């Protein structure tokens with residue numbers, strides 16, 4: 001272990017792990033854990049003026065002592081940056097834990113405080129329950145440690161960058177025996193390019209949880225596309241995160257400070273969609289607002305427009321959209337002139353556009369214009385390895401939102417959730433977690449706290465055929481219609497009521513509108 005550890009330090013950081021004998025005689029060795037020394041190690045060192053090191057750390061791991069020094073002049077002449085020191089500290093923390101050595105909090109605290117004073121930054125170390133072990137503020141900040149902890153938990157990934165009212169914080173969660181043991185966060189502003197090396201998540205501030213290899217590939221592709229101005233077509237089942245990805249693309253693009261305008265082509269009645277998208281001039285039709293109204297394209301000028309459920313766009317409007325895509329100009333209804341617009345277009349659908357083209361419901365030329373960068377987001381059942389991570393992500397977030405103590409899922413509950421086929425994808429998973437959190441008062445969520453339909457053996461571990469839009473879990477049409485009627489009677493027909501119904505069913509508002517149309521329940 002010691003060899004691997006010192007080799008890693010040498011290799012990754014170019015650190016000196018074998019100090020000259022004369023130094024060793026001056027350096028006190030800690031009884032346990034580690035100790036950080038700034039040079040000179042002692043005021044009496046005869047070579048203080050010419051000491052080649054900046055910082056020396058001494059360790060005692062499993063009764064074995066050794067030393068690491070940070071040379072003032074490193075091989076590649078790189079400065080010892082804050083990120084480098086912190087990375088180093090994290091490696092130390094993790095190694096101490098790998099050796100199953102209890103880390104003495106006061107030692108960690110001293111080390112961190114020392115580093116913070118060297119780094120001119122703010123550092124916080126939380127234990128797994130969010131208690132602050134170290135809070136080192138070099139300059140006063142107004143964010144509360146609770147708010148910071150909340151944000152860190154919302155990020156969902158083991159490492160990355162979060163944005164707060166106080167600027168950016170890098171963070172890194174560390175684990176012990178496979179469980180989260182704490183989170184170290186430190187303020188970093190502005191972000192220096194050399195600090196964003198591969199050790200840290202390049203997902204930037206906006207993080208989409210998911211570690212499945214295919215999903216990681218998609219995130220990588222999306223990051224590459226984001227910085228271009230190209231049109232993107234997101235395809236995937238309902239609830240897989242198409243809108244989330246659209247926002248992610250916008251966020252990572254040079255347009256991030258300009259508007260992101262989303263419009264759901266299926267949720268808006270056909271006769272209103274045109275005026276919503278293109279706007280209208282004064283007096284262009286009965287009931288039109290005085291002075292006219294700008295459409296979504298105009299509102300999105302300089303930014304991104306997200307056309308959700310593009311497969312549901314009426315065919316006559318498709319021709320008009322095609323013109324916008326080709327000419328980058330928009331003409332309000334009733335106008336005689338057109339305006340230039342600078343927009344990035346992201347479209348999404350859970351339908352098979354090829355089938356719609358064959359059925360003459362979707363224009364092929366529009367499809368080619370939109371399909372510049374196609375991105376297929378896989379359904380949750382095709383990335384089951386991410387289920388525990390997503391459960392954990394939403395569990396923490398929902399407990400924080402509902403101001404409840406943190407909970408965990410029992411292994412039996414996780415097993416059920418891992419086997420389920422998730423037709424409503426991540427949206428459905430999120431609803432299941434919210435359901436369980438509101439029912440369970442204890443610390444452990446066991447199977448009885450899960451929605452009943454998940455416990456029904458026939459639904460569990462039944463491999464499902466791959467379908468683009470599977471609809472609600474195994475409900476036959478008649479049952480679905482009955483369920484919708486009951487819910488409408490209970491909640492009413494208002495837009496807000498429909499939002500609640502969609503939430504209860506674990507489907508998007510657009511899917512609900514589609515069903516209401518289908519069963520003539522509007």
Ligand SMILES: Nc1ncnc2c1ncn2[C@@H]1O[C@H](COP(=O)(O)OP(=O)(O)OP(=O)(O)O)[C@@H](O)[C@H]1O
Nearest residue numbers: 208209237238239240241242243244350426427508
């Ligand atoms: N990978 C993910 N990690 C965390 N949350 C996710 C992920 N994917 C989706 N979600 C969450 O699931 C919900 C549904 O996501 P979103 O609305 O982006 O899906 P969608 O594919 O656009 O759905 P629809 O086609 O029904 O409009 C949102 O609350 C979103 O935050």
